[in-house]
Amino acid sequence: MSFKIAIIGAGSVGFTKKLFTDILCVPEFKDVEFALTDLSEHNLQMIKAILDKIVQSNKLPTRVTATTDRRKALEGARYIISCVRVGGLEAYADDIRIPLKYGIDQCVGDTICAGGILYGQRNIPVILDFCRDIREVAEPGAKFLNYANPMAMNTWAAIEYGKVDTVGLCHGVQHGAEQIAEVLGARSLSDLDYVCSGINHQTWFIDLRLNGRKIGKDELFAAFEAHPVYSQQEKLRIDVLKRFGVYSTESNGHLSEYLPWYRKRPEEITKWIDMSDWIHGETGGYLRHSTETRNWFETEFPQFLESASKPIDPSRRSNEHASHILEALETNRVYRGHFNVKNNGIITNLPADAVIESPGFVDRFGINMVSGITLPEACAATCISSINVQRMSVHAALSGDIELLKLAVLHDPLVGAVSTPEEVWQMVDEMVVAQASWLPQYADAVPAAQERLSKSSVKTRDWAGAARRSVRSIEELRAEKAALKQAV
Numbered sequence: 216m217s218f219k220i221a222i223i224g225a226g227s228v229g230f231t232k233k234l235f236t237d238i239l240c241v242p243e244f245k246d247v248e249f250a251l252t253d254l255s256e257h258n259l260q261m262i263k264a265i266l267d268k269i270v271q272s273n274k275l276p277t278r279v280t281a282t283t284d285r286r287k288a289l290e291g292a293r294y295i296i297s298c299v300r301v302g303g304l305e306a307y308a309d310d311i312r313i314p315l316k317y318g319i320d321q322c323v324g325d326t327i328c329a330g331g332i333l334y335g336q337r338n339i340p341v342i343l344d345f346c347r348d349i350r351e352v353a354e355p356g357a358k359f360l361n362y363a364n365p366m367a368m369n370t371w372a373a374i375e376y377g378k379v380d381t382v383g384l385c386h387g388v389q390h391g392a393e394q395i396a397e398v399l400g401a402r403s404l405s406d407l408d409y410v411c412s413g414i415n416h417q418t419w420f421i422d423l424r425l426n427g428r429k430i431g432k433d434e435l436f437a438a439f440e441a442h443p444v445y446s447q448q449e450k451l452r453i454d455v456l457k458r459f460g461v462y463s464t465e466s467n468g469h470l471s472e473y474l475p476w477y478r479k480r481p482e483e484i485t486k487w488i489d490m491s492d493w494i495h496g497e498t499g500g501y502l503r504h505s506t507e508t509r510n511w512f513e514t515e516f517p518q519f520l521e522s523a524s525k526p527i528d529p530s531r532r533s534n535e536h537a538s539h540i541l542e543a544l545e546t547n548r549v550y551r552g553h554f555n556v557k558n559n560g561i562i563t564n565l566p567a568d569a570v571i572e573s574p575g576f577v578d579r580f581g582i583n584m585v586s587g588i589t590l591p592e593a594c595a596a597t598c599i600s601s602i603n604v605q606r607m608s609v610h611a612a613l614s615g616d617i618e619l620l621k622l623a624v625l626h627d628p629l630v631g632a633v634s635t636p637e638e639v640w641q642m643v644d645e646m647v648v649a650q651a652s653w654l655p656q657y658a659d660a661v662p663a664a665q666e667r668l669s670k671s672s673v674k675t676r677d678w679a680g681a682a683r684r685s686v687r688s689i690e691e692l693r694a695e696k697a698a699l700k701q702a703v
Contacts, residue, residue, distance in 0.1 A: 216545055217246040219354070221292040223285065223345060224299035224363065225251035226258025228265070228512055232523075234296060235266055237538035239277060240529040243546060251281040252288035259283065261516060268523035286348050293354045296537060297345060297361045297369075301337040302653040304506055309649045310334055311499040316675035317642045318633045320478050320682075322468030322493070323501040325364040326416045327601050328629050332608045333646050335368040336620065337653040339612035342369050346377025358544075360384055360537055361555075366415040367570040367602075370555050371609050374570070382540070382582055383555025383570065385415055389534040391464035392420075398438040398445060399425050411464060412562055412573040412588045415555050417473055417601060418464040419594045432460040448495045451477050451487040459593045468496040473601060475632035484681040498680030506686050514689050543577035550577045554584070561586045564595045569602045600628050615656030617647060617664065641673045 220238065225231045231251070238244050249266065253259045263281040270277045282288050289295060300307065310330030311321055317329075324330025342361070349357055359381040361370050370383035388411045396407045410422040423430040439453045439462075440446055446453070449467045455474075456462045463470050467488060471477045477487045488496025493504045512519065532538065536552045543550040551574065558571045561584050565571055575584040590598065607623035610616070621643045624630055630639060644664040647654060651661045687695070 216243045217248070218293040218545075219248045219250060219291050220294045220296065220541075221250040221252065221288045221353075223252055223288070223295065223297045225262055225281070226253035226255045227298040227300070228258060228262045228519075229508070230298055230362070231262050232265055232269075233533055233535060234537050236269065236527055237532050237535055238541060239269075239273070239275065239527055240532040241538060241542045241546075244541070245275050245277060248278040248280070250288040250292060251279065252283065252285045253281075254283060256283055261512075265520055265523045268520060269527065272524040273527050285345070286352055289345075289348050290352045291354055292349075293357055294541060295345070295349055295353060295357060295359050297342070297359070297363050299338065299341065299363045301334075301341050302650065304502070304509065306337060306650050306653055307334070307502055307505070309646060311502050313642060313646050313649060314630075315498075315678050315680050316645075317638045318676065318678070319630055319642075320481070320484055320498050320680045321472050321629075322488075322496050322498065323472065324499075325501065326367075326469070326473065327365065327604050327608075328472045328627055329624055329642065329646070331365045331368075332604065332620070332624055332627065333650060335365045335605075335608050336612045336657075337650065338363060338365070338369055339372045339609060340656055342372050343377050343613075346373055346379040346381075349377075349379050356380065358382070360540070362537075365605075365608075366555055366572075367605050368609050368612070371557075371568075371570045371605065372612070374557050375568070375609075376613060383415065383572070384536045384540075385553075385555065385572065386535055387416060387464040387466075387469075388418055388553040388572070390466075391418075391462065394445060394449075395420065395423065395435070395462065398442045399430065399435070400438075401425060410574055410585075410588070411553055412590060413464075413571065413594060414565070414569065414598045414601060415572045416465045416469055417594075417598050418553065418572045419459075419461045419590060420464070421461055421588070421590065421594075432456070435462060448489045448491060450489065451496070454487070459591065461591060461594060466494045468494050468500055471496055472629055474597065475628040478629055479632040481681040488682060490682060490684075493684075496682065498683040500684075503684055503686050507692060510686075510689060511692055540577050540582070544579060544581070547579045551575070552577070554582055556582065556584060561588060562595075563587060563589045564592075565590070565598055566602055566606075568606070569598075570605070600626075604628075612656065615658075615660065617643065617657055617660040620647070620657075637673050641668065641671050641675075644668050644671075 259281040266279045310324045314329040373381040408424040493500030539550040558569045611620035625639045
């Protein structure tokens with residue numbers, strides 16, 4: 216088989232490498248062309264060097280090209296994968312820093328909450344540019360695979376307004392299933408069957424079977440409470456299981472910022488999080504992790520390049536959906552996964568226009584979703600709160616209506632639990648002004664926002680958050696890795 220795969224935001228080096236090697240684990244795909252594109256020529260050249268090394272070491276005919284000209288990369292592409300972060304770590308730092316001034320403590324800030332909503336404002340116009348290029352120069356009927364957050368908002372915009380065949384992909388379901396299999400003592404992940412449904416980062420394991428036996432709430436709760444690690448790292452997530460009756464896919468830190476109950480008071484935050492790793496609730500944890508990862512890669516690039524000489528091992532193919540979807544579409548080997556698509560009745564008690572995450576099967580005929588799923592009422596209520604925020608956020612991003620943007624942020628569950636309307640109005644003004652270079656749709660609103668900020672009497676605080684850690688230096692990271700290696 217010979218076709219073209221374009222990867223937008225290919226400068227996300229580690230993730231691009233993973234997707235690339237996954238796809239080349241499919242024997243029929245050795246002749247495909249990968250077209251890499253990114254705004255950063257520097258990052259492009261680094262990832263191209265790594266992928267070229269993989270191709271050469273494995274003696275493959277695979278072709279890899281790299282260009283900052285996006286349309287050129289998309290020309291004739293059958294599949295387009297997006298891994299973009301518009302504004303990079305500079306804008307992301309504002310997504311965390313500015314809300315902290317108003318008492319809003321986020322662990323990740325890339326889905327909803329103040330940070331996720333502004334992230335969507337930066338991404339959505341660019342996503343629609345991608346869609347325009349796909350319609351104009353890609354292979355007719357090309358499929359757009361979106362990995363970029365905020366997942367639901369980006370996918371919503373691409374489907375509804377970009378008019379491109381789009382699916383959103385995430386790995387939260389897979390990671391949650393791995394935890395459940397472990398606490399239940401499964402011999403392997405294949406012993407566990409499950410139906411997981413909801414919206415991205417708020418997806419719920421509504422049916423669990425271990426070797427065919429149905430697992431109820433009490434058994435699952437007891438298993439998590441008894442686990443020596445998860446009982447400490449996932450306290451909030453386990454509390455939601457106890458009250459809702461079903462387990463959430465999302466990590467302790469992620470889930471904490473989508474709900475209005477656990478991060479609204481500083482003294483409560485430390486009660487529910489765990490500081491053993493950023494993902495369990497650390498303030499700005501993913502920003503710190505992303506910064507350290509970027510710095511580490513830049514410094515240790517020769518090691519990454521050397522590791523690319525290893526043979527591709529199909530047994531180590533990851534559980535990221537992209538390669539499995541392409542394999543099913545091209546070879547008709549059926550694949551079951553959980554995908555982000557427009558609802559249209561798939562989940563009976565969520566709005567039809569929402570982007571949901573739910574089970575589906577892929578074959579030559581496309582992605583075929585399982586319809587008629589009904590969520591437990593508490594799960595649906597939580598999802599609907601986020602969907603309403605997502606809808607307003609998408610519409611604000613399209614129109615550049617700063618008042619609608621403020622209403623979207625005001626209705627966010629955690630923001631509403633922490634901040635007053637006056638604080639929200641000023642916070643949004645401050646974020647839009649700080650990120651103006653990535654928000655062209657708000658250009659006309661920026662001068663008035665600056666004027667309001669100059670006259671504002673709303674008090675802010677100089678606060679690092681309830682559980683903030685400093686970015687570690689390369690030397691500290693090296694020492695930590697050496698200590699871990701010695702311990703093993």
